[in-house]
Amino acid sequence: MSFNVVTSSFRVVRREREAGAEALRIGLIAGVAAVLFCLIGAYVALDKRDVVEGVASFAAVALAAIALVAGYTSAATANRQGRTPRRAVLLAGGAGLAVGACLALMVLATTNLGIRTILVAASPALVRALTFGTTAGSSGQIFLLLAAGFGLGAIGGALATLVPERLRRAIIRGVFVVIFAGLFRDVFFSIASNLPGGVDRMIYGSAGIRLWPAILLFAAVVAWTILRAAAGKPSAARTGGRSKLSIVLLVATVLVLPLITSDFVAQVAMLVALYMLMGMGLNIELGLAGLVDLGFVAFFAVGAYTVALLCSNGPLAIADVSFWVALPVAIVLAAVSGLVFGLPVLRVRGDYLAMATLGLGEIVRVLVLSDALAPVLGGSQGIIEIDRPVLAGISLNTPAELYYLALILAGAVAFISWRLQHARIGRAWLAIREDEDVAQALGIDPVASKLVAYSVGAAFAGAAGAVFAVLVGSVFPHSFQLLVSINVLAILVIGGLGSLPGVLVGAMVLIGLPELLREFGEFRYLFYGVALVAMMHIRPEGLWPAESTKREMADA
Template sequence: MSTKDFDWKLVLRSGLLGGAIAILLSLIGIVTGFNETYIIYKVITFGELLVLGPILAFSFAALRRTSSSDSGVRFTTGALAGLTSGLVLLAFVGIGQVINLRAVFVNASPDLYAMLSYNQSLPIGMLLRLLVSGLVGLIVAGFTLLPTRLKQALGQGLIYVILIGLMGRLIGTVMTNWGFVSLLFEWMFASSGMSFLGAIVLFLLVGGLAYWRAGRPKVKPRLEPKKQQTVRWATLAGVGLVLIFLPNILGLWFSEILDNVGLFILMGLGLNIVVGFAGLLDLGYVAFYAIGAYTIGVLTSPELGFFNLTFWQAFPFALIVALIAGVLLGLPILKMRGDYLAIVTLGFGEIIRLLALSDWLKPWLGGTQGIQRIERPVIGLGNFTIELISQQQLYYLILAGIILVAFIAFRLRDSRLGRTWMALREDEDVAVAMGINHVATKLTAFAMGALFSGIGGTIFAAKIGSIYPSSFQFLVSINILSLIIVGGIGSIPGVFVGALALMGLPELLREFAEYRYLFYGAALVAMMLYKPEGLWPEARLKLELHEDEIPPPGDPVPSTEGS
């Protein structure tokens, strides 16, 4: 190997960063928090994975920047980057022995140090940690030398093992309902995470499948149009059937999660119109949610006793109030640009919450005590009526709402109105010059978003039965914003993906709930840095965000246009 190709600075920097991030995660408390959560039972915990993860990621980054394909250089680079990270961790443990870091950082506990040194006595444990870190670097280096097809297969296998391992216990709980089928899979899971054997089988299965699929030709043979139609209808029918029976398959606890995810999908679809289609960053979206919920509360609650309407009588009023609020907020802010608009809407959301919280409006809105005993929706005709109370019953209400709203959103997207929204998003000045009435267009976007959010609010009120100002914090707006960004701004399927990933996963992994917003924050930054178009991107936006990578047609020289 030639020493010329070897980049000391790069190795050192990557190693230090990897170690620093591992320490950051440790001090935040995630590492010790997940120290009992096994990925593979008795082999590796999620906490350990969180320590090794940054080391792995940064040695990988170092190797990607190493241009040399000489295996000697690559192995040294990987191993040294890993070892540097290990040394950083060692230094951290060492400092922790001398100085009591716990006076400042609550998580710098003996548990953490024990975990970092593998529950061994300090010298042996530290040596072990160093070795493992170096080994991680070596393995990463070996991995990068493999052919692409194998790399992809191994990567996929690993990801599946981690994901399924994280949810192992949950899958176990669901399967207990399935009778004898569960026996088929029981050996795969342990009391926490997967069994060793299960992990290996899953890894081989997924990896093998990925390897086999990568070898097949990329272009799929097209079906005849008629067959395509049949396939489409069959898929739709299948999805419909699954959706109808989902609460019964999954049980009560999952239905609750399903309802929460559903509510966020509903609101995400609305915000997607405002942010995704029209490009207006609305940070006060929770205001309309609150307005919908509070209108239902005020109109139906016998506790306040103003109107005592039923849910369905109050429902249209809630929608109208939310719509009017959307227009009222929309009017003054039409002339603002992106970031001012974000701040003003944020302020508006806070104003609504503060008003709901104030003593001033307490006789009407209940102040801190909120509104209790909100009417549940009743469906049915004549003598045959059902009051929707349980989460499994409410699921169908939410499902109906989602189907309706998603249908409207789909139709709107390709309508004339949808195209004017997108034109405004791309370039307001040009759009106005083309004769688009920007006032009306922006207002309809705001009003539609507010309407959908209002629907979400009414269902939320009916679901919980009592509402408090604390349910309508700024965080809710951030939740919804995060999910549409992770899913893909402007993409309707993206809303579903985002809601499942950001709302569903943390609900499923209860231990995760505490680090939820930490994760959201990191996800927002990471998405913007590496994949601004989201997980399920909208085609047009993807093109725009990767403009610089595609040479414009008929113009071989990339134009260097200033802002």
């Protein structure tokens, strides 16, 4: 019996306190979160990246968002309890004040108690960044933090209480667009550099978007959102037309992105395409057949090492063939590996299957690192000097050229996945995912269907590993750790289980965006955790869920 079935009859209901006590509780929780954000070193690291040049850094925006959300939530609670708008805004300011008080206590402890011996991130640099360079230990620091906390909380409360819903949504969307445009300055700057007249320098500075372009962008997004809402709900025909237009624009963007951006952006797009390949493989296993596979990286490694052995010029090469010959061999070997690995584990279900596949993934990693296979696979030294693919006499060397290779493979895999999903075997997978016992009673062989899903998913992972090997030009064991499987699983959860477009969206969010913000790499998995927790609360079906999931969520 699954965990969902056991817990489906229970719901934890927290009794809401009086509005004042609830505002204090929310403020203290948000304040503790803000302090932890600072003490793990995230504030100082994120303060190096400007969103609006010379006005707001990424760290300042993140910390301000904590106080704003605390104020917004407190005001929403006061509204539900029938408090007046003025009272709700004051309570929201109190919640923000609690956030400022927590930060003020942290500043006092940092300057007077010397807590840096325990908490390295509690440094003078952190205090200066938080208080805009005011004198250390001065009362001005405390007043500044308290006033900023109260003001931000009150703004959040006013947004929840005094601003009409249509305008509120427009403002929030405008803020998010400006943050996105400033945060990913490198991408948009490289695109704008293709325009004449120095437009790129007019919009962007050396560290972020300039102030006036940010204001104009915010105003344009707000106006567009309001006008679109005023036009009313579109008809079904218009909605379908917009959906098709969105898909066309998405495909066009994917095709031309490497041509209008830098090599760095093209390389990031290449990684996104690779994770799309792996994500579509795991989507067959988990999204359609319901098989939790934590050893998925093993098949990625099989594909990569196959191409490395067949296309390398190094001493470990067993052949010197073209990539186009090695690619189908890698796919077949990965599929066979999936079949062989699936035989001993697919008779178990649920958490036991997850643990079994995790063990298989670790077995492959240990074997690759072992001394016994070092003469064949190179051990920790790996395999180097892998030849690039050659097409019509042209060697595919640049990230943009390899990106199109991965994109073509991803397109072929997406088409195969779509056809399988709507075929008889796809319906069998869905039946097994929903209830294996009922599916078996209907005449479906669960073991055979699972083996097919496992083999097909492994083949797709092998294709991704083959492209990865020629992209990097070498293969090392540390590239095939458990975190690769965790990343692919997180892509499906964020994008939407069972959804092919969701795989693309999840890969862009969890792989593309962090790669573009590499200076925050040490906090990548912190952001992953926050994103996953937030998704489970806000949009558990994923960013782009499958149609069946939409219907299930609507009926729930």
